[in-house]
Amino acid sequence: MEGVKSAADNGNDDHQMNCYGLVFPDNCDTYDGPHSVECLTTIWEWKGCLGEGTKAPVNLNAGDNDALDLLNLDEVLDNFELVQMEADGGDKDKGLECYGIGLYILFYHFSFF
Incomplete structure (x- = not known):
């Protein structure tokens, strides 16, 4: 799970959706x-x-x-x-x-x- 969160926080759209339920705008670095x-x-x-x-x-x-x-x-x-x-x-x-x-x-x- 930490790998998914880490990938999400590093900009991976799929993992952002899985982890946070949304894809960050391009210029947003963190949830x-x-x-x-x-x-x-x-x-x-x-x-x-x-x-x-x-x-x-x-x-x-x-x-x-x-x-x-x-x-x-x-x-x-x-x-x-x-x-x-x-x-x-x-x-x-x-x-x-x-x-x-x-x-x-x-x-x-x-x-x-």
Whole structure:
């Protein structure tokens, strides 16, 4: 089992899937933190958020980066997905975090007579 984990931690996609249940993004070296800004940015963009977002990895302060380093890759994926889902659900603050803009969702009702 240690051989599988070692191979996973050394970048073997098959062993990452067997060991962790996911294949790491190309620029993510480990399942557990610390995670590089490049790794976090890849995951951020996978989840649909933009670099202009106030919580984009490139825009975080040291304390926020330290908090992300305590998470494993699954937790980072879940965290970023939640931000994106809440932003798309109309949460203005999460819109700023994810996209760099507050989202205002307008619904139009068209009726044709």
